[in-house]
Amino acid sequence: xxxxxxxxxxxxxxxxxxxxxxxxxxxxxxxxxxxxxxxxxxxxxxxxxxxxxxxxxxxxxxxxxxxxxxxxxxxxxxxxxxxxxxxxxxxxxxxxxxxxxxxxxxxxxxxxxxxxxxxxxxxxxxxxxxxxxxxxxxxxxxxxxxxxxxxxxxxxxxxxxxxxxxxxxxxxxxxxxxxxxxxxxxxxxxxxxxxxxxxxxxxxxxxxxxxxxxxxxxxxxxxxxxxxxxxxxxxxxxxxxxxxxxxxxxxxxxxxxxxxxxxxxxxxxxxxxxxxxxxxxxxxxxxxxxxxxxxxxxxxxxxxxxxxxxxxxxxxxxxxxxxxxxxxxxxxxxxxxxxxxxxxxxxxxxxxxxxxxxxxxxxxxxxxxxxxxxxxxxxxxxxxxxxxxxxxxxxxxxxxxxxxxxxxxxxxx
Amino acid sequence: xxxxxxxxxxxxxxxxxxxxxxxxxxxxxxxxxxxxxxxxxxxxxxxxxxxxxxxxxxxxxxxxxxxxxxxxxxxxxxxxxxxxxxxxxxxxxx
Numbered sequence: 001x002x003x004x005x006x007x008x009x010x011x012x013x014x015x016x017x018x019x020x021x022x023x024x025x026x027x028x029x030x031x032x033x034x035x036x037x038x039x040x041x042x043x044x045x046x047x048x049x050x051x052x053x054x055x056x057x058x059x060x061x062x063x064x065x066x067x068x069x070x071x072x073x074x075x076x077x078x079x080x081x082x083x084x085x086x087x088x089x090x091x092x093x094x095x096x097x098x099x100x101x102x103x104x105x106x107x108x109x110x111x112x113x114x115x116x117x118x119x120x121x122x123x124x125x126x127x128x129x130x131x132x133x134x135x136x137x138x139x140x141x142x143x144x145x146x147x148x149x150x151x152x153x154x155x156x157x158x159x160x161x162x163x164x165x166x167x168x169x170x171x172x173x174x175x176x177x178x179x180x181x182x183x184x185x186x187x188x189x190x191x192x193x194x195x196x197x198x199x200x201x202x203x204x205x206x207x208x209x210x211x212x213x214x215x216x217x218x219x220x221x222x223x224x225x226x227x228x229x230x231x232x233x234x235x236x237x238x239x240x241x242x243x244x245x246x247x248x249x250x251x252x253x254x255x256x257x258x259x260x261x262x263x264x265x266x267x268x269x270x271x272x273x274x275x276x277x278x279x280x281x282x283x284x285x286x287x288x289x290x291x292x293x294x295x296x297x298x299x300x301x302x303x304x305x306x307x308x309x310x311x312x313x314x315x316x317x318x319x320x321x322x323x324x325x326x327x328x329x330x331x332x333x334x335x336x337x338x339x340x341x342x343x344x345x346x347x348x349x350x351x352x353x354x355x356x357x358x359x360x361x362x363x364x365x366x367x368x369x370x371x372x373x374x375x376x377x378x379x380x381x382x383x384x385x386x387x388x389x390x391x392x393x394x395x396x397x398x399x400x401x402x403x404x405x406x407x408x409x410x411x412x413x
Numbered sequence: 414x415x416x417x418x419x420x421x422x423x424x425x426x427x428x429x430x431x432x433x434x435x436x437x438x439x440x441x442x443x444x445x446x447x448x449x450x451x452x453x454x455x456x457x458x459x460x461x462x463x464x465x466x467x468x469x470x471x472x473x474x475x476x477x478x479x480x481x482x483x484x485x486x487x488x489x490x491x492x493x494x495x496x497x498x499x500x501x502x503x504x505x506x507x
Contacts, residue, residue, distance in 0.1 A: 239461035400453075
């Protein structure tokens with residue numbers, strides 16, 4: 001059933017009790033043409049674009065938990081594309097272009113709000129960095145405005161411009177913003193199922209069957225399944241899946257946490273992030289402040305971050321916004337993120353034939369969801385990455401052609 | 414948060430320490446001769462296990478010395494700490 005004003009009115013006569021389920025729970029079939037492992041936004045999106053644009057008919061998405069229960073539903077929902085390097089700019093801006101039409105494409109309101117993102121500069125070095133990146137953005141056709149201190153103070157009147165972390169300026173991307181994170185997973189799931197994709201929840205992959213160097217099947221908690229091509233799209237378990245297929249990855253899995261405050265009246269109409277003092281904050285439509293910072297520096301699969309990291313987040317936040325100092329923080333949570341040496345993702349082929357991987361998105365995969373899914377669908381369908389995905393191959397760790405965004409872009413990625 | 418037992422100073426709060434990734438990675442003896450694949454494996458590829466992990470830490474805000482930690486990455490429980498150069502403990506030592 002299409003979501004429309006007409007159907008909204010029609011369903012109101014039956015007290016909204018007769019809406020169809022957005023997606024069903026089909027049984028796992030014995031054989032598929034393509035299986036996507038991982039039912040987050042990237043995986044569901046991959047299945048959607050495979051069915052819609054590349055004509056693949058028999059697709060399943062296997063999710064070990066439930067749709068929207070992983071990192072897709074745990075992040076701080078920031079979307080931007082003001083990356084320094086050409087390769088990253090192309091990938092993330094492809095995503096922003098798709099974000100702009102996503103709600104109508106999926107017939108599902110993902111609440112994409114282009115409220116603008118201010119990347120703060122606190123020192124002369126920071127000003128030089130944002131200026132360099134701003135000009136790099138211009139050259140790549142990405143909107144960027146380099147603001148001075150007065151311009152920032154005018155836009156964000158309650159920010160402390162002259163405190164311990166003086167604000168000298170900011171890089172503004174107006175097309176950046178936020179989206180409703182779990183709506184992205186739900187929207188892709190519903191749209192993918194409408195195109196015939198089987199979404200199998202509570203189905204964990206336990207083994208990968210390989211014959212003569214080619215993937216032929218998967219062992220799951222719901223039985224074994226034969227398959228022609230597999231796309232691995234995990235969030236925090238890339239190394240575990242790669243281990244099943246007999247190869248290792250240049251990845252460390254670390255905890256990343258975020259927290260939200262009690263809801264308050266509208267006070268912050270943009271996204272603020274600061275690379276130097278490690279905090280980013282926006283206000284959700286419910287009124288909560290959504291706050292995040294850097295990841296912990298040790299490997300863990302525990303899904304909880306360390307307490308001292310919360311202090312590292314809060315200290316610069318209340319220094320920049322003294323007005324927030326008496327707010328109570330309601331919830332904090334951690335997720336596991338897979339971090340690569342250059343903080344750029346891995347998209348492409350693996351040492352196993354017909355087994356493809358899209359992982360290593362680290363602390364900033366959400367913003368790339370549609371772009372990542374779109375280029376990965378093409379990679380799986382054609383067996384070769386397209387021009388946007390090609391620089392992010394696993395092979396770059398042998399050739400040395402890293403896309404080193406670790407120092408160049410913001411901490412939040 | 415952990416309490417970490419520095420082999421030199423005893424038990425201290427985790428905030429005094431910094432983690433530096435997987436331990437017991439040997440630099441190839443002949444860098445000029447190894448292939449790009451072998452060098453890439455040495456530089457970047459890591460075990461990243463869900464379970465027992467051996468890693469290097471430093472006591473930055475203490476004795477500033479390096480040591481190794483054997484830790485479970487699922488529970489974050491530290492199984493033992495030992496000095497650089499000591500034999501890598503086996504899982505049977507747990």
